Amino acid sequence: DADVTQTPRNRITKTGKRIMLECSQTKGHDRMYWYRQDPGLGLRLIYYSFDVKDINKGEISDGYSVSRQAQAKFSLSLESAIPNQTALYFCATSDYGTGKAGYTFGSGTRLTVV
Amino acid sequence: QQPVQSPQAVILREGEDAVINCSSSKALYSVHWYRQKHGEAPVFLMILLKGGEQKGHEKISASFNEKKQQSSLYLTASQLSYSGTYFCGTERSGGSNYKLTFGKGTLLTVNP
Numbered sequence: 001d002a003d004v005t006q007t008p009r010n011r012i013t014k015t016g017k018r019i020m021l022e023c024s025q026t027k028g029h030d031r032m033y034w035y036r037q038d039p040g041l042g043l044r045l046i047y048y049s050f051d052v053k054d055i056n057k058g059e060i061s062d063g064y065s066v067s068r069q070a071q072a073k074f075s076l077s078l079e080s081a082i083p084n085q086t087a088l089y090f091c092a093t094s095d096y097g098t099g100k101a102g103y104t105f106g107s108g109t110r111l112t113v114v
Numbered sequence: 115q116q117p118v119q120s121p122q123a124v125i126l127r128e129g130e131d132a133v134i135n136c137s138s139s140k141a142l143y144s145v146h147w148y149r150q151k152h153g154e155a156p157v158f159l160m161i162l163l164k165g166g167e168q169k170g171h172e173k174i175s176a177s178f179n180e181k182k183q184q185s186s187l188y189l190t191a192s193q194l195s196y197s198g199t200y201f202c203g204t205e206r207s208g209g210s211n212y213k214l215t216f217g218k219g220t221l222l223t224v225n226p
Binding site: 031033035040041042043044045048050056058059090094101102103104105106107108 | 116146148154155156157158159160161201203212213214215216217218219
């Protein structure tokens with residue numbers, strides 16, 4: 001099983017619908033992140049969480065919300081999906097304590113809003 | 115504010131060398147490098163911490179000049195497997211907020 005699992009892998013939804021993307025990890029990391037990737041724009045941070053009680057907005061949080069249900073689960077919701085939220089979404093985890101570890105990314109969710 | 119990567123794209127023949135640069139206008143604590151193959155997730159290559167160190171990973175190495183807020187990734191004797199998009203991710207100095215800001219990426223294509 002993958003260390004960081006994202007579901008669904010692909011999703012097509014209609015404008016105005018609420019949708020949830022899920023992320024779970026088996027690495028035991030406290031820190032979890034949601035990024036979106038658009039062609040030519042790189043990865044941009046939506047939300048991040050350092051533990052269950054700590055949720056922080058990233059640079060592009062408008063139109064999104066998150067829930068950290070447990071140390072291992074971090075979900076991203078689009079309250080009312082719009083076409084410009086069509087993108088590839090990645091969840092990532094990190095163990096900063098070592099000072100040497102990078103992010104571990106999930107396989108991504110490709111979301112299309114029509 | 116996203117770090118700036120250059121070049122945006124580079125095409126190599128197998129065995130050639132390449133350098134990818136990453137610069138920031140903010141004081142940095144660390145710089146990460148990742149490689150993403152088409153349709154896959156980014157994969158961590160290495161991290162460079164404040165202190166101006168240089169690190170290596172197989173034939174891929176990197177340096178970090180904290181005075182200039184710049185990092186460079188060096189790929190020597192490139193292999194076909196090196197093809198992909200390379201991203202730098204920067205962590206601002208202050209260090210307690212471990213979140214990365216990524217550049218827009220550099221597309222590296224290695225041809226036979």
